Amino acid sequence: MIRFEDVSVTYEGGAAPTVRGVDLTVPEGELVLLVGPSGVGKSTLLGTVSGLVPHFTGGTLRGRVTVAGRDTRTHKPRELADVVGTVGQDPLAHFVTDTVEDELAYGMESLGLAPGVMRRRVEETLDLLGLAELRDRPIATLSGGQRQRVAIGSVLTPHPRVLVLDEPTSALDPAAAEEVLAVLQRLVHDLGTTVLMAEHRLERVVQYADQVLLLAAPGEPPVLGDPAALMARSPVYPPVVALGRLAGWSPLPLTVRDARRRAGPLRDRLAGTEPRQEATAVRTAERAAPARRPWLRKGRTPDQAPRTHQPPAAAVERLAVRRGRVEALRRVDLTVTSGETVALMGRNGAGKSTLLSTLVGLLEPTSGSVRVGGAVPHRTAPRELIRHVGLVPQEPRDLLYADTVAAECAAADHDAGAGPGTCRALVSELLPGIADDTHPRDLSEGQRLALALAIVLAARPPLLLLDEPTRGLDYSAKARLVTILRGLAAEGHAIVLATHDVELAAEIAHRVVILADGEVVADGPTPQVVVSSPAFAPQVTKILAPREWLTVAQVREALGAAEGAS
Template sequence: MIRFEDVSVTYDGAALPTVQGVDLDVPEGELVLLVGPSGVGKSTLLGTVSGLVPHFTGGTLRGRVTVAGRDTRTHKPRELADVVGTVGQDPLSHFVTDTVEDELAYGMESLGLAPDVMRRRVEETLDLLGLAGLRDRPIATLSGGQQQRVAIGSVLTPHPRVLVLDEPTSALDPAAAEEVLAVLQRLVHDLGTTVLMAEHRLERVVQYADQVLLLGAPGEPPVLGDPAELMARSPVFPPVVALGRIAGWSPLPLTVRDARRRAGALRERLAGAEPPRETPAEPDTAQAAARRWPRLRKERTATAQDAAAASVERLAVRRGRVEALRRVDLTVVPGETVALMGRNGAGKSTLLSTLVGLLEPTSGTVRVGGAVPHRTAPRQLIRHVGLVPQEPRDLLYADTVAAECTAADHDADAAPGTCRALVDELLPGIADDIHPRDLSEGQRLTLALSIVLTTRPPLLLLDEPTRGLDYAAKTRLVTVLRGLAAEGHAIVLATHDVELAAEIAHRVVILADGEVVADGPTEQIVVSSPSFAPQVTKILAPQEWLTVAQVWRALDAERGESS
């Protein structure tokens, strides 16, 4: 179905090809997962299949890519639209209509399909992706995850023979991600659709892959092969594989079910151990008292309220016809990291927008560092709170990375080079002279995060902060955020990344239909939730382990005692 013949891509001004030496066949009716660190060319390789590379991106494509016999170098994307459906990392750039139903129909209209066929396929897709209740909604009013499902649906309706998906589950909650992946698996198994997918959250997708295409260091040709075999040598791998590596399991498990079957001996070794917890430095006096959140919620003392980095009481917010939040109470204190979780559309982004003053409460009160966000001038508010939005491009206006960093240093009255140092710490290798629009999704997120961190706000808000980040970049992000929390910064992150929440959050707050339905210590909330439990928790239950790092430290301590 797809043939790569000695393919390389070199962008204008680049000293080396982004990808090179790609020589392989992808057969019909298989799901192939592209795996590799950020910046190795996964998105570029996907673009060669859809024709976006080089027709829209520029650069030089050498070699030959054919899809169903069509050469993508001589066929533009519109001439491949009946064969290849593409969803990129940014669903907003994909949309051409205003409402969900119109967007699902647009691609079929372009191909001239009969109205009765279009109607049937729209209904099928609405049901497949759980979008029936959003049929008439304006796309602009949807959450990021809902928009991503619409973008996927819009390329499913024309029934392409090949689907090219770049980070398709990055903005989806765990349940929605499973639904989308189940749909893709049905298309592969029942209809013979060929799927090429790049996804950093391997814990979600690797078990669905028929083959893995591993992209290593720049200059090395990709390797196509069995998922378990390539996971044993891949520089990026999900927690289930990491646990298998430290436990010495062979072959490595790719699913929680397989790992649980082998974990009996490991559970016995860990039975007498207590999962080590991260214990950041305690803020002083009243702040330390406020950190003990269960007592804070019971007593609501004036001292604790004064110490709060953010305080929300009986908050309600309407967005058009939708009651996005209702009766929300939340207190966040210095040094605390809180993960907001819940399905797409639950109100997580709305709550962050209210905390940073982008939305005005319909009722209730919001205070951040003593200020009322929507009544405070932005120049003053950034001294109290900073938001890294789900779409990082909303913060990027300059023509180069260097110019963005210079402006960030100036706005924050920070020493020159402060922002640039943060960029290098989070994701090394981003050039000064590159335009922000030419960065990958993960690189743009890193730049936006560095801009906000330059002001060192007492309250840091992050909306889907690991979208587009590989495991190494996520580890560096965790290190930075832990350091900020230890210094007394309060952090609230809205995330569908259950592994991130398990790694960094002291506390998890779950929203559903605009209301808080759970609020408690991370280990209590995620262990009791099938949807929000990380892989290690599922494998080692009923023991309350959250991360591979916890297991590693416990085994390391055991080895130390026995030596």
């Protein structure tokens, strides 16, 4: 179905090809997962299949890519639209109409399908993706995850033979992600659709892959093969694989079910030990240690960080917020103290982003009260409010206006009253290798997030809000983000992050707050909340339940301590 013949892609100004030596065939009716660190060329390789590379992105494509016999060098994307459906990292850039139903129909209208066929396929897709209740909704009013499902649905309705998906579950809650992946499975198994997918959240998708296409390092030829075999050599891998590597299992498990079947001896080795709660332990240890990041500290040691006897960083009481006809939040109570990291979780549309927007003053409460530090957000001038709270939005581009990374950082330092280089040091810490003269529009989703986070952190707000902060980040970049956030919490910053990333919440959150239909339905210490919730439990918890193990790092530390004591 898809044939790569000695393919390489070099962009203008690039010292070396972004991808090279791609020579392989993707058979019809298989789900192939592209795996590799950020920057190895996964999105570029997907773009060669859809024709976006080089027709839209520019650059030089050498070799030949054919899809259903059509050469993508001589066929532009619109000439491939009937055989290739594409969903990129950014669903907003994908939409051309205003409402959900119109968007699902648009691609078929472009292909000239009969009205009866279009109506039937729209209904089928609404049901497949759980969008029926949203059919008349303006796309602008949807949550990020709902937009992602609409974007996927809009390319399903023309019934393409090949689907090209770049991080299709990145904005979805765990249940919605499973629904989308189940749909993809049905398309592959029942209709023979070929799916080529890149996804950083491997814990969600690797078990569905028929084959893995591993891009281990920039410029290295990719390898296509068995998922378990390639996970054994991949530089990026999900927690279930990390636990299998730690326990010495072979072949490596790709599913929680397979790992649970093998976990008996590991449970025996862990018997009598209690998991160290990493977020709390790290917070305590770092408060007792000298600060190691002068660009964060700005003259204040962790021991001088705000104490809990001071006013809370955020206090929400009986909050209700309406957005048009929708009651987005109702009767919400939430208090966040200095030095605390809180994960907001819940299905798409539960009200997580609305709560963050209210905390930063973008939305006015319908009733109830919100205070951040000593300020009422929606009544406080922006220049004053940034001294209390900063928001990294779900769409990082909303904070980016300058023509280069260096200019964005210089403006951020100036606005925040920070020393020159403060913002730039943060960018380098989170994602090394971003050049000063790079235009923000040329950054990947993960790189834009790093830049937006650095811009907000330059002001060192006592309360930091992050909306889906790991979207577009690979495991190593996520680890660097965790290090930075732990350092901020240790210095007394309060952090509230809205996330569908259960692995991030397990690793960094002191508390988890679950929202459903605008109400708080759970609020407590992370282990207690996630262990009792199948939807929000991390992989290690599911494998080693009912014990409260959350991360591979906890297991590794416990095994090391047990071996040292024996």
